[in-house]
Amino acid sequence: MSAPLPTNPDIIIIGAGSSGLSAAKKLQELGTSYVVLEASDRIGGRAYTESNIFGQPVDHGCSWISGSNDNIFSNLGKINNFTLVDHSxxxxxxxxxxxxxxxxxxxxxxxxxxxxxxxxxxxxxxxxxxxxxxxxxxxxxxxxxxxxxxxxxxxxxxxxxxxxxxxxxxxxxQPSFIVKEGLGNLVATLNNNFPIAFNTSVLKIDYSGSGVKVITSNGTILAKACICTVSIGVLKSEKIKFTPKLPNKTQKALDGIQMGLxxxxxxxxxxxxxxxxxxxxxxxxxxxxxxxxxxxxxxxxxxxxxxxxxxxxxxxxxxxxxxxxxxxxxxxxxxxxxxxxxxxxxxxxxFAFDWANNPLSKGSYSAVKPGCYGAREMLSEPVADKLIFAGEATAGDLAGLVNGAYESGKMAATRISNIIKLKNKSL
Ligand SMILES: Cc1cc2nc3c(=O)[nH]c(=O)nc-3n(C[C@H](O)[C@H](O)[C@H](O)COP(=O)(O)OP(=O)(O)OC[C@H]3O[C@@H](n4cnc5c(N)ncnc54)[C@H](O)[C@@H]3O)c2cc1C
The missing domain is CATH 3.90.660.10 (Polyamine Oxidase; Chain A, domain 2)
Structure with a gap:
């Protein structure tokens, strides 16, 4: 069940994967109003456990809790009584x-x-x-x-x-765990009745005015800022249009990262x-x-x-x-x-889940191209103080990982919320 959506929230989060859910959790803690827009009908994104096809849980996306000593999902698994099997x-x-x-x-x-x-x-x-x-x-x-x-x-x-x-x-x-009940199911425990609009595809982000105007398949929402957590496969497919165009340094960063499969x-x-x-x-x-x-x-x-x-x-x-x-x-x-x-x-x-052609991922996870080291950091820099990219591709030394996505969402939420608070003070 999702809570009713706020109108004109301070922040719009695009995507309800690990990164979007962690951004939501952080904004809830900070008392900043927000809404999550998710194109599909479920949470988790590339963290997805499904049990119907085989009658037993199968992780279609991520399955290893990597570097488990300081991985948020090790703690979350223990707290929620998931069965974590050492796979080091x-x-x-x-x-x-x-x-x-x-x-x-x-x-x-x-x-x-x-x-x-x-x-x-x-x-x-x-x-x-x-x-x-x-x-x-x-x-x-x-x-x-x-x-x-x-x-x-x-x-x-x-x-x-x-x-x-x-x-x-x-x-x-290393060390690492695999999860009997599914890592996707574990990631889903992050949702704390967050305000999420499902089946809502973002088509355009207009950050030309004083705030952001996000045009979706279900109408337009205005906010002060936006956290965009969609994969770089989706960004590169240009399914989401930006007005004005992304600055050169952001575009260069995006060009320096490739979507792997x-x-x-x-x-x-x-x-x-x-x-x-x-x-x-x-x-x-x-x-x-x-x-x-x-x-x-x-x-x-x-x-x-x-x-x-x-x-x-x-x-x-x-x-x-x-x-x-x-x-x-x-x-x-x-x-x-x-x-x-x-x-x-x-x-x-x-079966084989088709991450390659899935329009909501367009690949599995990202890798920096040789010669382009630094692109992830550049991509995570706020644009015009009201648009910030998060998600595994921006996760520095944890890039590609579900816990990296989580940490990037938390960081983006803190950064953008601070920017908004500073702006409010100076008004
Ligand atoms: C096959 C596979 C195996 C993997 N194995 C591991 C592993 O073992 N360990 C590990 O740590 N990581 C692994 N990963 C990587 C991990 O799953 C990802 O890094 C992580 O889940 C990404 O989270 P995210 O929030 O950045 O992006 P996502 O999970 O992709 O979330 C983005 C969300 O945005 C939504 N969206 C897309 N377009 C739009 C739009 N236009 N409007 C609104 N919403 C939109 C998507 O539906 C999605 O829910 C694996 C991934 C895959 C695919």
């Missing part, structure tokens, strides 16, 4: 390029290579060098397998699209475990020319009866054009080559 050191089931099981030492080799590549990338960034990560990665055993994880599947862009400077500036994602393909089985341990990662080595096209798996997360397949980066953008059935078939056939027996006998159904 998952078992790795490693396969060779031909699909045969790797020898035991392979995982050790893989871990050593991961450490080495991370060190080199961080060191390059630390020295202020902002170049594509692929340029400095050495040739090491199972290095291609790690690059596939780190690029296409973690950063949601390929390794040649990762900025070494951003890599250095990214906070460590991670596609999750949950595959439901009949309870058989196909030889894979719960919560383990299933991955295979790949040839250098195939980096980015690997499809890796998380088996039976928190004991559920499904395996989640992941594809990302350019490969995922291309496969997304072919449709859901093709994607599911691709993931299933990859798994088949590893499991070693007829998994189709046990397979019930699968």
């Amino acid at each position: 050191n998952p078992k790795i089931e490693m396969f060779e390029r031909d699909g045969t099981k790797s020898p035991k030492e392979a995982v050790k080799e893989y871990n050593k290579s991961e450490f080495k590549i991370k060190e080199i990338l961080r060191d390059t960034g630390r020295r202020g060098i902002d170049i594509p990560a692929s340029r400095v990665i050495p040739k090491v055993p199972y290095g291609e397998c790690f690059q596939n994880w780190e690029g296409a599947l973690n950063y949601a862009v390929d390794v040649d699209q990762i900025s070494t400077a951003e890599y250095w500036n990214t906070k460590d994602t 991670l596609v999750k393909i949950p595959l439901l089985f009949d309870g058989s475990r196909l030889g894979f341990t719960e919560n383990s990662f299933v991955q295979y080595d790949i040839a250098p020319e195939n980096i980015g096209s690997g499809c890796y798996f998380l088996a039976w997360p928190t004991g559920h009866d499904y395996i989640v397949a992941f594809i990302g980066g350019r490969f995922a953008w291309n496969l997304s054009k072919q449709g859901e059935d093709e994607i599911v078939e691709y993931a299933l056939s990859k798994l088949e080559t590893l499991a070693g027996y007829d998994i189709r006998k046990h397979f019930l159904k699968g």
